Amino acid sequence: MVRLFLGCFFRRTDVNTVTNWNVPLVWEGTFDPALIDDMYKKMDPRVAVVVFAVGKYTRFLKNFLDSGEKHFLIDFRVTYYIFTDNEKDVPKIELGKGRNITIITVPSAMRWQDVVLGRMKWATIIIDKQIRDEADYLFMMDVDSVFHNRFGAESLSQLSAVLHRGYYKNTDRDRFPYERRPESKAYIPAGEGDYYYTAAVWGGYMEDMYRLVRYCYEQSEEDAKNKIEAVWQEESHLNRYLLYNKPTKVLSPEYLWSDYDQVPSDIKVVRISQLVKNYAEVRPNGGN
Template sequence: SCHHTIIPSFILKLFSNDFILHFLNNYWVFSFFSFCKPCDNNREPELKFVEIEGCSEKGRWTIGDLKMQTGRTDVNAVTNWNAPLVWEGTFDPVVIDAIYKRLDPRVAVMVLAVGKYTRFLKGFLESAEKYFLVDFRVTYYIFTDNKQDVPKIELGTGRKITVLDVPSATRWQDVVLSRMKWATIAIDKQIRNEADYLFMMDVDSIFHSRFGAESLSPLSAVLHRGYYKTTRNDFPYERRGTSKAYIPPDEGDYYYTAAVWGGYLEEMYKYCYKQSEEDAKNNIEAVWQEESHLNRYLLYNKPTKVLSPEYLWADYDQVPEDIRVVRISQLVKNYAEVRPNGGQ
């Protein structure tokens, strides 16, 4: 086999790190890849080294020496715009975690725990410490109106909790809509200097299995469990033309959940916040609040990675055969008891 094959720096200049990750991490099996961090854009790339298994001649390799990882024939593993669609069996978890650990990214996780939802923090955090990006640097940003209810959790090395104050709400819809507002404010004031990736997650969820670096990309969206087998005619898009979340009947790729999604700290949060504010000025509320605005954003700003419903299932639903592993799942709860307006 080949060891420490040199990739000249002029070749690396042709591709961004994200392209290389997209190409190699999601489609090809290899032993190791090393390159400079995304933030080092102004640094001259150095000679890089790759170990390729099965190379025909030591010290040399070609694209043919890289083995395609298919793994699944029962699901689509790529979108129609050629982004990876990630399922169990379509990636090598050891390899992809090793690649991203070389980059040493800082990952932020933002959750809202307002009112009675603080009761879900302990289970969310403890299970995340067991399964979410283990051995990576992670900061949990907890937005709450009840600081005293944030539990003390034993955290791994390089992981921490930051608690931020937000006001209470009288409607659960306002809690949902306010997430983009608080995310926008926190990103600009604090998170931008402390993280490279940000995940937005629902706190009333529990991790059940590995949720690793295969989830990282500039913009990662999760297929909604209820609509990943249906057509766009069944998607609950906002169809009222008066809303900023409007999607025409003949458009739409997938329906994405707003309960888990992530990526770079870019304009998507600010976009969804501003669009919902415009709707409010016009006395309209999108049918599924921030999720409707998110789906419109993702229609015209394609995700660089789409995650299967493994990355957010629900304890309400039976697990079908194509979901080989449930990585995180929403809990069964009494909405009328936990929501500020009785679930209405």
């Protein structure tokens, strides 16, 4: 395993660049892009990107893939695994050398929450059956996003999590939107927590990601048996897992911003951003 302390040559004084368990918190200006890419390229890793494009969300595929080919792990071997119920709507994209698209057919869903929870089920199944033999690293990403700038090897680690843009400046953990109901398997007691992580981008070693994805699926299934649904579905389970299984690298909100929000001064570069959209129009059952 390669462990790189990204802040050893570059420093930012306006943000924290190390977590309290002493792993890198990655920001622009804390790493040498050419150096870190070169170090990982020598290992020639295979990277899988899993995205779900169900129902009307196929409309976001072209911009996601086109922008990914400009900015995401350029000159690395990458396969986009597109889980969709509309294979005919997957666009034809010009891909770089060593980069591929694999289409996985999944059922349609009646509720957007079922899409969110269902992707953990289908990702668990397909990782186990196929992807784990075809990649060394895995990223889970939301398809309604566009890459704007470099998203490189500085993002790779055993388990990389991204700070949620809405809570990264919050120092009061009791204000994080964790699942607070003890009845849920995603429960995090008051007074506990490190950060609040987004479920729109996360990645890591294949086996570590498989364990995490399977955990989110199995815990969601347990909740369903008990007739409860975590407040933020998979994101709630993800945050509980990462509280007790610390990430080996934390990525700043540069690695998932949103077009809904203004960019503050500490965000020097937006690497990928979620699009503004009409949720009632694109989500199953009108977003309910």
